[in-house]
Amino acid sequence: QVQLVQSGAEVKKPGASVKVSCKASGYTFTEYYLQWVRQAPGQGLEWMGWINPKTGTTVSAQRFQGWVTMTRDTSISTIYLELSSLKSADTAVYYCARGRARPGAFDFWGQGTMVTVSS
């Protein structure tokens, strides 16, 4: 069965960086784009960007360009989201999700990674 398993919760100070991982299993890793979505406490969903696991090509929403980096390691079927220069406003649950097609709705989701930014 398809599974996306994310790394554990993180607590960071303002200005620091964090790297969240998402390990895929149960399907061919390179055949589906993977997305990142975040959700601040009590708020809605915000799409951040996608990565093509086959080529490593990424597209980010404009507001995340320049401080969000998406990468992948095909040898272990894992993608990464790195956030730099963290601010308290970046406190959120970060989800990875699989796009079911190109373009596609997000049919499988990771369990989420809580990132807390606090001094």
Added chain:
Amino acid sequence: EIVLTQSPGTLSLSPGERATLSCRASQSVSNTYLAWYQQKPGQAPRLLIYGTSNRATDIPDKFSGSGSGTDFTLTISRLDPEDSAVYYCQQYGSSPKTFGQGTRLEIK
């Protein structure tokens, strides 16, 4: 950027009733690339509907989607307490892939 506006913000209904949730786009959604998700507290979202009206795998037929252009609807029939959740629409045909702000459905 396509802005999605969902209404109502909160919907309170009784078991057995039907819920109608609305999602309006600021511009036409290309090729009906409109999806609906259900999110319960502490859980990741779950895909219900894609392509405006196609149910995702294992989604019961009590959930149905319709619409075109800028106006879309999610209908949930035969409500039961398990349907209490926040429901989000999303357009995924244009970048950025935007979500609506959500409708909270309460079953009392």
